[in-house]
Amino acid sequence: MKDMDDQIPRTLPIQSATFTNPINAEIRRAAATGIYDIRGGGAKRKVPHFDDLLFLGASVSRYPLEGYRERCDTSVTLGTRFAKKPIELDIPVTIAGMSFGALSGPAKEALGRGASAAGTSTTTGDGGMTPEERGHSSKLVYQYLPSRYGMNPNDLRKADAIEIVVGQGAKPGGGGMLLGQKISDRVADMRTLPKGIDQRSACRHPDWTGPDDLEIKILELREITGWQVPIYVKVGATRPYYDTALAVKAGADVVVMDGMQGGTAATQDVFIEHVGIPTLACIRPAVQALQDLGVHREVQLVISGGIRSGADVAKALALGADAVAIGTAALVALGDNDPKWESEYQKLGTTTGAYDDWHEGQDPAGITTQDPDLAARLDPVEAGRRLRNYLKVMTLEAQTIARACGHNHLHNLEPEDLCALTMEAAAMARVPLAGTSWYPGKEGF
Amino acid sequence: MQTYDLEANGLRGLNAALQAQSTETNQTSWEVVNPKGSHAIAVGLDAPIEVTVKGSTGYYCAGMNQQAMVRVEGSAGPGVAENMMSGQVIVDGDASQYAGATGHGGLLVIKGNASSRCGISMKGIDIVVHGNIGHMSAFMAQAGNLVVCGDAGDALGDSLYEARLFVRGSVKSLGADCIEKDMRPEHLEILKDLLERAGSDAKPEEFKRYGSARQLYNFDIGNSAAY
Numbered sequence: 001m002k003d004m005d006d007q008i009p010r011t012l013p014i015q016s017a018t019f020t021n022p023i024n025a026e027i028r029r030a031a032a033t034g035i036y037d038i039r040g041g042g043a044k045r046k047v048p049h050f051d052d053l054l055f056l057g058a059s060v061s062r063y064p065l066e067g068y069r070e071r072c073d074t075s076v077t078l079g080t081r082f083a084k085k086p087i088e089l090d091i092p093v094t095i096a097g098m099s100f101g102a103l104s105g106p107a108k109e110a111l112g113r114g115a116s117a118a119g120t121s122t123t124t125g126d127g128g129m130t131p132e133e134r135g136h137s138s139k140l141v142y143q144y145l146p147s148r149y150g151m152n153p154n155d156l157r158k159a160d161a162i163e164i165v166v167g168q169g170a171k172p173g174g175g176g177m178l179l180g181q182k183i184s185d186r187v188a189d190m191r192t193l194p195k196g197i198d199q200r201s202a203c204r205h206p207d208w209t210g211p212d213d214l215e216i217k218i219l220e221l222r223e224i225t226g227w228q229v230p231i232y233v234k235v236g237a238t239r240p241y242y243d244t245a246l247a248v249k250a251g252a253d254v255v256v257m258d259g260m261q262g263g264t265a266a267t268q269d270v271f272i273e274h275v276g277i278p279t280l281a282c283i284r285p286a287v288q289a290l291q292d293l294g295v296h297r298e299v300q301l302v303i304s305g306g307i308r309s310g311a312d313v314a315k316a317l318a319l320g321a322d323a324v325a326i327g328t329a330a331l332v333a334l335g336d337n338d339p340k341w342e343s344e345y346q347k348l349g350t351t352t353g354a355y356d357d358w359h360e361g362q363d364p365a366g367i368t369t370q371d372p373d374l375a376a377r378l379d380p381v382e383a384g385r386r387l388r389n390y391l392k393v394m395t396l397e398a399q400t401i402a403r404a405c406g407h408n409h410l411h412n413l414e415p416e417d418l419c420a421l422t423m424e425a426a427a428m429a430r431v432p433l434a435g436t437s438w439y440p441g442k443e444g445f
Numbered sequence: 446m447q448t449y450d451l452e453a454n455g456l457r458g459l460n461a462a463l464q465a466q467s468t469e470t471n472q473t474s475w476e477v478v479n480p481k482g483s484h485a486i487a488v489g490l491d492a493p494i495e496v497t498v499k500g501s502t503g504y505y506c507a508g509m510n511q512q513a514m515v516r517v518e519g520s521a522g523p524g525v526a527e528n529m530m531s532g533q534v535i536v537d538g539d540a541s542q543y544a545g546a547t548g549h550g551g552l553l554v555i556k557g558n559a560s561s562r563c564g565i566s567m568k569g570i571d572i573v574v575h576g577n578i579g580h581m582s583a584f585m586a587q588a589g590n591l592v593v594c595g596d597a598g599d600a601l602g603d604s605l606y607e608a609r610l611f612v613r614g615s616v617k618s619l620g621a622d623c624i625e626k627d628m629r630p631e632h633l634e635i636l637k638d639l640l641e642r643a644g645s646d647a648k649p650e651e652f653k654r655y656g657s658a659r660q661l662y663n664f665d666i667g668n669s670a671a672y
């Protein structure tokens with residue numbers, strides 16, 4: 001009998017597509033600790049993204065520009081609607097707001113150095129403006145956040161633009177979190193909080209709610225800064241059409257729209273993965289709102305969340321954005337998740353490319369930390385140079401694509417230059433599925 | 446005395462003129478007539494001047510004030526003296542929501558009542574309310590003193606950090622992590638000084654002190670009901 005049993009074909013062990021190993025590990029972790037998982041970074045799951053779009057390039061009906069020979073401009077001006085001094089950038093790639101506290105002082109300095117050398121702006125974050133950052137950033141956007149940590153009129157007047165943060169793509173509707181181990185004396189002092197405690201940033205502004213209040217808040221900020229500098233409104237991508245329209249109505253000069261892939265310093269994983277919509281899905285509705293209100297290009301649109309290359313930049317611009325912002329990619333350019341730290345990532349129970357416990361302050365690369373020894377690992381000059389190089393490469397890549405499509409400015413890229421690889425991307429980007437002239441919703445469903 | 450007619454001459458002119466005053470200015474006394482509930486009156490000042498607003502104001506009067514003394518001879522809309530750094534703001538009437546929100550310094554005196562969220566996220570400002578305050582006042586308040594001569598509404602001091610809260614009357618309810626604390630001599634000193642400067646004849650001994658239990662300072666699963 002036993003011999004016969006051996007000959008019966010066996011059912012192979014089948015892993016559940018629903019209860020995967022990572023899911024089960026998370027169930028066990030939750031069961032053991034009683035607390036949700038907190039991490040940095042953006043959505044890690046695969047969602048429709050710029051990779052699902054392709055440029056069509058030139059053809060008989062469209063001739064290309066000569067690579068290297070013919071000009072393809074990259075400049076962009078942000079804040080032309082009301083501000084006396086709009087921000088003029090050489091390239092349409094800006095550095096997104098990342099707080100001092102989440103990032104070390106040298107990391108903030110490196111961001112300023114790299115951005116300035118590439119002719120673009122950088123942005124403060126929750127926790128206020130540091131002198132290093134102001135000093136090394138030729139154009140600095142000062143965030144006005146619900147927590148108002150470190151907020152003061154003197155720094156406000158030193159800013160080249162003000163960004164009112166309503167939300168972030170990683171956590172629309174969520175506040176911030178900086179765990180006690182990252183609250184050094186300096187961070188505590190800037191935030192007026194005791195050292196070593198978990199610092200919670202409110203999810204909602206303390207002194208306004210809703211678009212009518214926002215209009216008055218913008219008025220106040222303009223009155224304090226003499227109507228000199230642009231005022232941006234940053235929202236996490238959720239209801240992009242209405243949020244854009246309401247920001248415009250409230251008087252914003254620039255709308256910043258951050259998709260769900262956008263990074264954060266620390267938030268619940270459940271928030272990062274399950275709240276908000278993909279970057280690809282928010283651009284067309286936001287542009288539509290600007291067009292419906294007759295202010296497309298007058299109120300600029302900055303898109304962020306998962307921008308990695310010049311191709312992503314070109315695609316965001318082709319869909320109607322005026323500029324993009326990068327967070328995670330800038331950190332990677334500085335040295336985040338570099339394989340040279342692999343043995344240390346292993347010790348932290350992770351591996352290169354997957355390290356996201358930015359909130360714990362033990363970053364081997366010395367970027368998302370307040371530990372002086374770790375922070376000293378990052379040379380701000382060298383890291384700034386890497387960021388500058390990376391920004392230049394992104395710009396060259398975007399120019400390469402724009403020339404191939406026959407455009408002498410990145411802003412001349414248009415949806416007609418694009419097609420989609422998937423039905424989802426076609427529907428979200430409202431560009432035809434490759435090889436067809438149709439996208440879902442075009443003639444109604 | 447400089448008199449500025451807000452209705453006739455507009456907000457921009459007023460704030461530009463007031464903000465242009467230097468520390469050594471001899472135009473130290475200003476009067477704003479016809480405010481008619483306008484927003485953002487006398488914001489972003491940074492000189493030791495005295496501004497009297499002859500009537501009620503809208504949102505954010507005296508926002509981000511430094512050094513100046515701003516008096517509202519009427520009631521103030523939401524966010525009066527928000528993010529004040531220094532100086533003094535006095536409201537003769539009542540104040541709407543978020544009075545003194547996120548203020549870092551200076552003294553805000555409200556002669557009447559203040560609505561909800563008075564002193565929300567305060568970071569060092571002193572606030573004295575002669576009357577009552579509404580619900581959720583001193584939410585996430587980080588530093589400074591909130592003195593209430595009347596009663597406090599629901600959820601006083603919810604998620605409080607290190608701000609000190611003094612209430613003479615009743616407190617409808619305390620928010621998460623806010624508890625009554627002992628009144629020590631140094632607190633009576635602080636109170637005495639603030640009451641005096643705010644023109645109140647209340648006695649420090651009549652107040653109770655509330656502060657943070659500091660139980661929510663670091664995440665602890667045992668506290669999950671409070672999160």
Ligand SMILES: Cc1cc2nc3c(=O)[nH]c(=O)nc-3n(C[C@H](O)[C@H](O)[C@H](O)COP(=O)(O)O)c2cc1C
Nearest residue numbers: 096097098099125126262263265305306326327328
């Ligand atoms: C470490 C880190 C800290 C951040 N801190 C802030 C912040 O203080 N304020 C804010 O509005 N956004 C913050 N963000 C979000 C970025 O501004 C931006 O929206 C996001 O990083 C863009 O997506 P990307 O990371 O895919 O480029 C942070 C992001 C990271 C990665």
